Amino acid sequence: MDVAALTFLALGLPFVAALVAPVLTRFLGHNAAWLLAFAPAAIFVHFLRFVPEIADGEIVTGGYAWIPSFNVSFSWLIDGLSLTFALLISGIGALIVLYSGGYLKGHPHQGRFLSFILMFMGSMQGLVLSDSFLMLFVFWELTSITSFLLIGFDHGREAARRAALQALVVTGGGGLLLLAGLLILWNVSGITQLSLLLSFGAELKESPFYLAVLLLVLGGAFTKSAQFPFHFWLPNAMEAPTPVSAYLHSATMVKAGVYLLMRLNPVLGGTPEWQILLPLFGVATLVSGAALAVRQTDLKLMLAYTTMASLGLLVLLTGLGSPHAIEAAALYLVAHALFKGALFMVAGIIDHETGSRDLTRLGGLRSAMPLTFVIALAAALSMAGLPPFFGFLAKEEIYGALSGFDARSMAFAALAVLGNALMFAVAFAIALKPFVGPKVETPKQAHEAPVLLWLGPAILALKGLSIALMSGLAHRLISSPMSSAIAGEPRTVTISLVPHIGMPLLLSAATVLVGVVFYVNLDRLRAGMAVVLADIGWGPDRGFDQFIRGLLRIAVAVTRRVQSGKLDVYMTVVFVLVAAVLLATPVLYGELPRAPFFAADVPAHELAIMAIAVAGLVAVVLAADRLTAIVSLGIQGFAVAVIFLLYGAPDLSFTQFMIETLSVVVLALVMTRLRLSPSDHRPLHQKVPDSMIALACGLGFGLFLLRATGTPFDATLTDFYNLYSKSIAHGANVVNVIIVDFRGTDTLGEIAVVMTTGLAILSLVRLRAGSLKRGTDERQDAEERA
Incomplete structure (x- = not known):
């Protein structure tokens, strides 16, 4: 089987696995996770075969014609950027499926959950590999729909339903903005594929539609990747089970917006608008997300807000667009996927084995859960940016991109140090506070997790260490091709674990120092943030509820106005519009008919x-x-x-x-x-307007018919029917042939309309008859009681 066919199968395999997941789980229980994990594992192996080719600078495209008349194809693009995402999605996806088998063991709806997670995986896989605009948008919206199903999985709780609806509304609205941006791109460039669009950057930046395209694309990307002020849906999505949180934050949906910005950087990047908007929103998201993380005591919420901060950092780096910034974004994206996936799964293990994930109610778990503690510490070291983990390389490259002596660089560097120091404190709070110190009584007796739970985070934490130790190979195979794809030109990443004396190392040391101070004073910092947030009061999350309530009020008001429930109102509106169309059109366009000619010799x-x-x-x-x-x-x-x-x-x-x-x-x-009622009881002031509307409709149709019959007769269609009714339809009666054969579908539609109308009339008659019968019965009962 050729590569194109295998890639097509790889894109469809998660959806096939999703179909069989409920059946397998019904017969095999949680052990079905081992079989289902083969689907993402096979996808990972398939895309792993592309690594040497992509590392040599090649780009692989392929696909099939979807809608040829509109130049729309089901096509894929595999380069350093999409390949890295594909490997993260499939590799971490296989671990998440295994983790889900252990985490939801015994859950009555585990099969449904695994089906949802596999559909989510397939949607994200299709998104990052899409080459055609339409395919990109379809998978973009599929990620929103499947995340809605996952976030609202525990639909018996109101909080889960609200979080799912909120995520769908925010990301779905952003998807509509993205669709508009893609349509304008299509109209301006005439191109429907990303691989061809990458060479159209110069022309697009000079187009008067550039700013509109940029704002619409940013609207889609910012809502998907939870940039401030659209961030509020992300922490609320923690209502989903922990496997969803781990997958959502590490490799999938929340990075879809970042992926889109990275993909379009060669086309839209490098302009003043790009370099102002992305860094501005990115740094605001970084600082606010890190500060809000400190405020939390729930392990998942702490990690959720640090994800928000990390996404802001990625947007900041993508917006800066310098060589070091692009390379830093590539490194940090991979590092974040590894340590955040591991930490979320650790948070799930703690919750699963102790019955709590409240930081203030945990402590002394190291003796009962030694393996989990080691995994958490390794992931936290990478998140904190300490050697010898991959997070250290990413942080050094970040500070290399921000090292400058101009006011803009210094401001961004200071804010980056602040945000990273806060994330440093949160990382070690999650890795140390539940495990060290005196033992705290927990709702469940703590013990080490089964293999299905610790296997995934252990592999991710170990991977964060191994690729840092083998950074040269990792850069050649992953980091450099990814940076080249983002930049749109060849880039080579060379950073290693060997310290480089300079401003980046000084900023990194400052981050560690400030982070230690924040960690030691975490309780005071949390209390201070609580006071600040209380003083601020209103926030985007509350604003979302107010927006939805306002929207519902407007909808109710409009519905009451236009859907009054009165048939005479509906009929009046319909006939007024008919009269307006029939009379206004010929007057505005000068198509009034000539006065009709009345013959004097009309037969009696x-x-x-x-x-x-x-x-x-x-x-x-x-x-x-x-x-x-x-x-x-x-x-x-x-x-x-x-x-x-x-x-x-x-x-x-x-x-x-x-x-x-x-x-x-x-x-x-x-x-x-x-x-x-046997007669018309309407007063005169109602009869007159109705009469005027009736006369206007009659006049309009009369003028229309006069104009139509006054035009020269075109016999083309008549000749066609006369010529082919006998030879094609084998009917001598032309009228019958037209109705039954040439206009068979139209006739079927008319029959359907008549049937629907008849059913509606029948319902009205029965409703009226039933109402009258109930009224008679009620009167009889009242008389008997009296």
Whole structure:
């Protein structure tokens, strides 16, 4: 099987595994996780085969035509950036599936959860490998939908439902902004594939639509990657089970926005707008996320807010766009995926084995959970940026990018040191405080976790150490190709564990020093942040609730106004719009018909038929009750049918006779069953406007018919039907052939409309009859009680 076919199968394999997950779990229980983990493991092995080729500077594209007429394809792009994401998603995904098997052991809906997590994995895998715009958007929205299912997995709790809805609204709204940006890109460039768009950067930056594209793309990226002030959905997403949190924060959805910015950096980056907006929002997200993390005592919330801070740091570095900044972003993205995935799983282990994840209610767990403690400490060392872990390399490269003596660089460096120092304190608070100190009584008797729980974080923590020790190989295979893809030109990453005396090392030392101070005074810092947040009061999270409530109020008000529940209002609106369209269009565009010519020698029988039609109209208007009006209305229909017959259209005349007869019968029966008022009790001030609307509609249709019949007759369609009705449809009656064969689908639609209308009328009749019967029964019961 060729590479293209295997890649196509790799993109679809998670969704196939999601289909069989509930069945396997039903028969195998939590052991089904071992089998299901083979799907992401196989994907990881498949993409691992591309590493040497991509490391040599190659780019692999492929796919299949999806909608050829619109130049839309199901295509993929594999370069250093997408390959790194694909390996992280599939590799960490396999560990998450195993972890889920242990974490949700015995849960009645474990199969459904594994199905959701595999669909989530497939969605993110498709997103980062997409080459076509449409494929990118489809998978982008799939990540929002599957994350909604995962966050709201425990749907019995209101908090989970609210968090899921919040994430869907925020990221779904951002997805619509992204769609608009992609459509403008398509319109400006005529390109529908990212691999071709990368060479269109210079033209796009000179386009008057550049700013619109940038703002729309940033709207999609910032909402997806939880940039301030759109960050509030991310910590609330911690209502999801811990496997979701670990996967969401390490390798998948929250990094989708960062991926998009990195992917489009060669196209949109390097402009003043890019270098102002991204660093500004990035540094605001970094500092606010790190400060909010200090405020928390829940292990998952602490990690969630540090993820927010890390995403801000990645956006800051991508926005700066310098060689060191791009390389730092590549290194930190990989480092963060490894240590954050490990720490989230450690938090889940603590919660699973002790029954609590409140930092103030944990302590002395080192003797009961020694392996978990070692894993947590290793991941925290990488998060803190200490050697010999990969996080140290990333932090040194970050400070190398921020080392400068201009005011802008110094401000960013100071804020980066502050944010990293706060994350340093949080990392060691999670790694040390639950395990050291006096033993604290926990809701459950603490003990070491089973292999399915500790295997994943142990591998990730060990990986953070091993790739740092083998940094040369890691840079050649991963870091350099990824940096080259982000920059749009060849880049070589060379940083190693050997300390480099200079400003980056001094900033790193300052981070450690300040971080230690923050850690020692963590309780005071937490109390201070609580006071600050209390003084601030209102925040984006509360604002979201206010926005939703306001939106619902507006929706209710609009619905009450336009959906009053009164049929006469609906009919009035419809006919007013019909009259407006029929009268305004010919007046505005100068298409009024010429005055009709009345022949002097009209036969007497035709005049008689006309007179009958007018008499029927007068009878309808003057009818004292609705039944008389319906019968009188049939007079007009029969008169029109006779006119059709006189002018040589017997088929049409017969159809008209049948329609009028059935209409009169059906309407008369309905009026009888519904027992409507026998006469029109409307006051004059209501009759006059209705009469004016009726006259306007009649005048409009009359003008339209005069204009249509006044144009030269085009016999093209007539000749077509006459020519092919016999030879193709094998029918001599052209009218029947048109209705049954050439317009068969149209006729089927008309039949469906008639059937739907009949069902609606039947429902109304039964509803009315049931209401009358209930009313009669209630009166009888009241009389008996009396």
